[in-house]
Amino acid sequence: MGRHIYVHNPFCVRKCPYCGFFSVTDRSLAEKYYEAAVREALFWAEYDKSYVSPEDKGPDTVYFGGGTPSCVPEKYICGLLETIISAFGIGSDVEITLEVNPASFTLEKGRSYTKSGFNRLSMGIQSLDDGVLKTLGRLHDSEGALKALDAAFEAGFRNISADFITGVPGQSVEGILKDLQKVLDKGVKHISTYSLMIEEDTPFYDKYSDTIEDLVSPDTERSMYHEVRRFLNEKGIVPYEISNSALPGFESRHNTAYWDGCDYYAVGAGAHGFLNSVRFGHDEEIESYISSAFKINRDEVNKLLGTEGEKHDHIDGFIYFEERLTQNDRMREYPFLKLRTSKGIDKEEFKQRFGRDFEEVYREELRSNIEKGYLKSEGQSISLTKSGLDFANLVMEDFL
Ligand code: SF4
Structure with a gap:
């Protein structure tokens, strides 16, 4: 990616x-x-x-x-x-x-x-x-x-x-x-x-x-x-x-x-990024952003975005740790992000990324949303129906 x-x-x-x-x-x-x-x-x-x-x-x-x-x-x-x-x-x-x-x-x-x-x-x-x-x-x-x-x-x-x-x-x-x-x-x-x-x-x-x-x-x-x-x-x-x-x-x-869960750098006050499976955010404070950007410390950033990084880690005025996604979190997030798109969930891609069958992991969520008419399954793809678009947030949350 x-x-x-x-x-x-x-x-x-x-x-x-x-x-x-x-x-x-x-x-x-x-x-x-x-x-x-x-x-x-x-x-x-x-x-x-x-x-x-x-x-x-x-x-x-x-x-x-x-x-x-x-x-x-x-x-x-x-x-x-x-x-x-x-x-x-x-x-x-x-x-x-x-x-x-x-x-x-x-x-x-x-x-x-x-x-x-x-x-x-x-x-x-x-x-x-x-x-x-x-x-x-x-x-x-x-x-x-x-x-x-x-x-x-x-x-x-x-x-x-x-x-x-x-x-x-x-x-x-x-x-x-x-x-x-x-x-x-x-x-x-x-x-x-x-x-x-x-x-x-x-x-x-x-x-x-x-x-x-x-x-x-x-x-x-x-x-x-x-x-x-x-x-x-x-x-x-x-x-x-x-x-x-x-x-x-x-x-x-x-x-x-973003919907593919890719890495992204973030530059500027208030910007959010995703690196090393860590979501991080910048403080929404312009003056402190300016002063901290001139003294970014590589070791501190490595720590925050590295394996030791954890909730509440904060490089004052600059960036803070939001969350680290495990492979399981990413698997949970996959349908949440993909259901936004018209292509929807690609069952083959899911299997390649997470080594599991989508239908096996989400059997109940899938069944109930198909029954309600909010999701449709066509070949390798599962996506929102027209009425599912009106309840997109509820459907997506079901999979989280
Ligand atoms: S205040 Fe600025 S960011 Fe917000 S909607 Fe207006 S132009 Fe866009």
């Missing part, structure tokens, strides 16, 4: 009222933050040399997410990517994605991004209905979003994903299908659609936690979800995961690696 790199940009221009992600609006520390991230990337590149054998090629994907990476000067983002490319020996066939928002994306930035090596964009369009965008508190309008898409193509991007949010008060099924058609007409080959979640400690929680189901009934939200998948499938943008659809060949390799 390959390995991958995730970089977290914690800066945003303004906090969206529904957002529960770690991000801050004070960008005064961005320059220092990216200097620190360069140091951290160089550290992991050195670490990588002893982590893999010399004949292994470099990581398979790089993903800059956020936050809003396009809201900081492009020289920081591009400089960090150039460091990663040369230090890790990233090949030209590697998928390198950047998340951007229409309000902070320009043709000039786009050109700098492609020049430094980014070859895939994930644009947070969310909607092309100005009323819905206003409800979501986004900084762009529909015209701005379409212009940003034009600029992305003009800058040379051919692999562009557009993110949308469904289940927003005031949004209609017809409206979202029209929005999707507009971005497909522009040449977008990948669509992610996320149902609006009302997260605690957000302005949306105060505003909608008691009323969201009156404003958007669960039935409406579900029919929106299924209509979107049906529509995209009809257009050749095939749903390959619960929230993601793509023209075949344009599926996100980076996200697919």
Whole structure:
């Protein structure tokens, strides 16, 4: 299995009222933050040399997410990517994605991004209905979003994903299908659609936690979800995961690696990684990240990620141990991750990885979910049915 790199940009221009992600609006520390991230990337590149054998090629994907990476000067983002490319020996066939928002994306930035090596964009369009965008508190309008898409193509991007949010008060099924058609007409080959979640400690929680189901009934939200998948499938943008659809060949390799349980390096405050079967996280504290990235101690990291690493191990201001997965944990996690995907569980692959028959290990879970109509078994594959998609979390938890 390959390995991958995730970089977290914690800066945003303004906090969206529904957002529960770690991000801050004070960008005064961005320059220092990216200097620190360069140091951290160089550290992991050195670490990588002893982590893999010399004949292994470099990581398979790089993903800059956020936050809003396009809201900081492009020289920081591009400089960090150039460091990663040369230090890790990233090949030209590697998928390198950047998340951007229409309000902070320009043709000039786009050109700098492609020049430094980014070859895939994930644009947070969310909607092309100005009323819905206003409800979501986004900084762009529909015209701005379409212009940003034009600029992305003009800058040379051919692999562009557009993110949308469904289940927003005031949004209609017809409206979202029209929005999707507009971005497909522009040449977008990948669509992610996320149902609006009302997260605690957000302005949306105060505003909608008691009323969201009156404003958007669960039935409406579900029919929106299924209509979107049906529509995209009809257009050749095939749903390959619960929230993601793509023209075949344009599926996100980076996200697919998460569902495959691959290793990944994590760079930046708030970023999470997985190495040596250890899940680890970075503190969500920008100032302490900056100071700790300049004094990373290899022995401490080796200990935390090595066989001695255990719960509560913490390199202050930098990374902390979350959990170590045994082979049994990985076997338990396999259906949880794979059921997200349309291909689902591959019984042959399961046997190869864990030396056991899937049907023997999960006899009861499988039987009850097939009986309820949530899972289907076809040849070597077991996947969610259409009604199973509505209860995906419950089905997946059954296997944990
Ligand atoms: S732009 Fe994205 S990360 Fe930033 S506040 Fe809005 S939803 Fe959150």
